[in-house]
């Protein structure tokens with residue numbers, strides 16, 4: 001049988017067609033899940049869901065809007081029957097140095113990457129409880145672990161490190177409800193977030209630091225999310241899985 005048969009999976013930031021969220025949505029659907037794509041543009045989210053198949057849905061949701069997260073999850077419960085899996089994937093980055101981080105940029109980066117994880121989890125957890133449990137996986141980054149990835153600024157590192165703490169605390173709090181919470185920390189994955197932002201010289205330099213000698217593909221991260229969403233990881237909570245080709249071995 002399929003790993004996610006009968007499960008409903010909510011995935012934030014999955015409308016970007018070449019992104020990690022969409023690759024995760026496709027892989028989860030291949031394994032039997034029904035997908036709810038949440039993204040800023042509801043039409044783009046619905047179109048992305050339709051590309052996967054007619055059973056899947058897309059909803060407008062800005063993860064920085066608490067009421068909006070609740071509305072989107074309520075719609076998922078009404079139309080798809082419940083929520084079993086939440087992938088907190090939505091995120092943005094900005095290449096800027098410490099002394100150049102202005103208050104608005106700090107707020108924007110922290111709000112989407114960190115506050116959004118709280119708000120969408122707050123909306124989904126009660127729905128998971130009514131199903132007797134669930135699995136949440138959150139998007140962090142190698143940037144949280146090594147103090148900067150390649151393109152994210154210090155505020156991005158701080159936000160993604162915050163995700164690790166928030167997820168571990170939620171893992172502790174909701175373990176008794178049979179809700180597991182884990183994180184992934186990807187290295188450099190080729191998506192629109194970094195497309196056209198890496199020169200050929202920079203690319204050679206980056207590859208020299210990656211034992212597997214290639215940049216990551218969205219499906220590399222989707223595979224880790226599938227593991228964390230499925231019963232294969234039934235006794236794993238509060239964990240962090242590196243998906244970085246060996247860029248950081250610790």
Ligand code: NAD
Pocket residue numbers: 012013014015016018019020021038039040061062063064089090091092093112116139140141142185186187188189190191192193194
């Ligand atoms: P992407 O830009 O293709 O996808 C990000 C998605 O998030 C987009 O669909 C965007 O519309 C959506 N989004 C942005 N703000 C939102 C908001 N406020 N509410 C809802 N949705 C919102 O990029 P990606 O590389 O697929 O990024 C996915 C996640 O992976 C992000 O959290 C990113 O920080 C993280 N990440 C990426 C890499 C990488 O190298 N690509 C590495 C580590 C972590």
